[in-house]
Amino acid sequence: MLRAGVALADDVGIDGFTMRTLATELGVVPMALYKHVANKQELLDGMVDLVWSEVIEPRAERGWRRAMRERSVSLRDALERHRWAVGLMEAHGRPGPENLRQHNAMMGCLRKSGFSFRTTVHVTSTLDAYVYGFALQQKTLSFETPEESAEAAAATQRDIPPEAAMLYPHLLEVVSELARSGYDYDEEFVVGLDLILDGVDVLRSDWRQEPAD
Known part of the structure; x- marks a missing residue:
């Protein structure tokens, strides 16, 4: 049922997802679903946990930077496959075992790599905010590929009046470049991620280190 729910949400989005539409998809009456979950929130919690199961677990033995990079890319990939989940990954609800496993692994990887507790919290919050923010931005933009973005930028470039081009030359430069390369x-995403990890690498020596448990 959970996998069917994920597949349905992938197709119709979270706004079109209801217990009734899932029941129709499964060929049962809506009340039959309540034999497995107490309510829609419990169903969504289980679906989100399936998304978490697709994320690579970070391990300290791979090196903290590589582990954080792989985990961040993997989380973003999962959110790209399941765009409805971006606003639900940290939403109030009952976290499932995959959610708990991932968060424990994230904290454990950094602590075992010599990061203090407070620094571990900083790094975790920053990386998650970046991944979720990027996924949310991608979800709201109207293009999917570099080619589509180039077409959109070219159309914008054609519509820019001369007076606007004089007032906003740097914005025009961005539009022109996007029209060329998309x-x-x-x-x-990976450029921004590496900038964050570079910053962590530089700053972590200045943060007070506490012995890892």
């Missing part, structure tokens, strides 16, 4: 989500 916007690649994958490339932009």
Whole structure:
């Protein structure tokens, strides 16, 4: 049932997802679903936990930076496959075992790598905010590929009046470049991620280190 729910949400989005539409998809009456879950929130919690199961678990023995990079890319990939989940990954609800396993692994990887508790919290919060924010931005934009973004930028470029081009030359430069090369989500994501990890690497020596448990 949970996998069917994930597949349905992938197709119709979270706004179109209801217990009734899932029951129709499964070929049962809506009340039959309540033999397995108490309510829609419990169903959504289970669906979100399935999304968490697709994320690579970070392990300290792989090196903290590589582990954090792999985990962040993996989480973003899961959110790209299941865009309805971006607002629910940390929403109030009952966390499932995959959710708990992932968060414990994230904290454990950093602590075992010599990060203090407070620094571990900083790094975890920053990385998650970046991944969720990027996924949310991608969800709201109207293009999917560099080619589509180039077409959109070219159309914008044609519509820019001369007086606007004089007032906003730097914005025009961005539009012109996008019209030529497009916007690649994958490339932009890893560039931003590496900037964050570079900053962590530089700053962590200045943060007080506490012995890892």
